[in-house]
Amino acid sequence: MNNLSLKLLDNLNDNCIATSLNDLTHNLKFHFCEDKFESSLKFENFAPIFFNNNAGGVVAGGSYNWIKSKHINKSVHEPATIGAFAFIQKNFWDQIDTIFDVGALYGYFSLISKSMFPQATVFSFEMNPISYQALCQNINVNKHLQIPATRCVNIGLSDHTVFQKKVSVHNFMLEENEEGESIIDIVSIDDFCRISGFKPSLIKIDVEGYQAKILPGAMKTIETKKPIIILEFDSKQQLNKFGTTNKLITKPLFDLGYRCYWCKEQRNFNGGFQQLNYNDLSQEHEINSLSIFIP
Numbered sequence: 001m002n003n004l005s006l007k008l009l010d011n012l013n014d015n016c017i018a019t020s021l022n023d024l025t026h027n028l029k030f031h032f033c034e035d036k037f038e039s040s041l042k043f044e045n046f047a048p049i050f051f052n053n054n055a056g057g058v059v060a061g062g063s064y065n066w067i068k069s070k071h072i073n074k075s076v077h078e079p080a081t082i083g084a085f086a087f088i089q090k091n092f093w094d095q096i097d098t099i100f101d102v103g104a105l106y107g108y109f110s111l112i113s114k115s116m117f118p119q120a121t122v123f124s125f126e127m128n129p130i131s132y133q134a135l136c137q138n139i140n141v142n143k144h145l146q147i148p149a150t151r152c153v154n155i156g157l158s159d160h161t162v163f164q165k166k167v168s169v170h171n172f173m174l175e176e177n178e179e180g181e182s183i184i185d186i187v188s189i190d191d192f193c194r195i196s197g198f199k200p201s202l203i204k205i206d207v208e209g210y211q212a213k214i215l216p217g218a219m220k221t222i223e224t225k226k227p228i229i230i231l232e233f234d235s236k237q238q239l240n241k242f243g244t245t246n247k248l249i250t251k252p253l254f255d256l257g258y259r260c261y262w263c264k265e266q267r268n269f270n271g272g273f274q275q276l277n278y279n280d281l282s283q284e285h286e287i288n289s290l291s292i293f294i295p
């Protein structure tokens with residue numbers, strides 16, 4: 001973030017930031033519509049986004065069923081995450097030029113971020129080959145945003161880089177396995193940025209605990225670029241698979257001076273964001289929840 005960002009944060013104390021995040025989450029205005037071939041979602045003041053009703057996928061019943069289930073009873077998927085995007089758009093929109101959606105699944109947040117930040121280049125990272133195909137189908141019906149609307153990338157992000165690696169992919173999880181049924185490239189964010197020449201100013205990470213490997217492989221980029229990070233926390237049970245905790249995973253961000261705003265119920269319109277210091281983190285925060293880290 002540049003000096004303008006720092007000045008803005010100086011003028012907004014932690015309570016003001018948390019209040020703004022909660023207000024934007026609570027007051028989201030949107031319209032979801034399902035037609036024969038496409039479903040559309042529009043947030044007030046932003047371009048609509050579309051989902052191909054014939055897109056495939058198997059995770060959570062496939063793209064169509066997943067999208068439909070998230071909008072039952074006039075709801076949306078993870079209002080607090082959308083509120084976080086809206087807060088960033090309101091306060092930092094002119095500083096967001098590259099967005100990494102890590103764990104894009106069917107492109108939901110990739111497309112929302114492109115709608116809110118039309119000037120930005122959005123990368124949609126999805127390691128599941130079947131979900132990736134559905135992701136591409138959804139991105140392809142949004143050419144009104146840009147051609148392509150986002151850049152879809154079928155790689156597994158991790159703390160190291162190895163090309164053409166055998167892996168086992170099950171829904172949201174990837175495991176490097178010499179007897180695996182799929183072959184994909186495993187790449188760290190640092191190496192991806194070095195190879196591609198792109199560095200993110202905003203990163204959203206929702207990878208069911210795999211952030212334990214992804215963040216260590218991104219720290220050079222984070223230290224130099226200082227992106228805003230929307231990070232989903234995971235349960236103690238989920239993170240036990242990686243031998244870590246939300247507190248340990250996020251310590252390097254706190255060490256770099258990031259400010260953390262945490263929301264216990266990201267699927268709730270009531271928000272509930274509150275500012276946390278590193279020493280505030282306890283067992284209460286070792287649950288599936290949402291955080292936004294601002295440098």
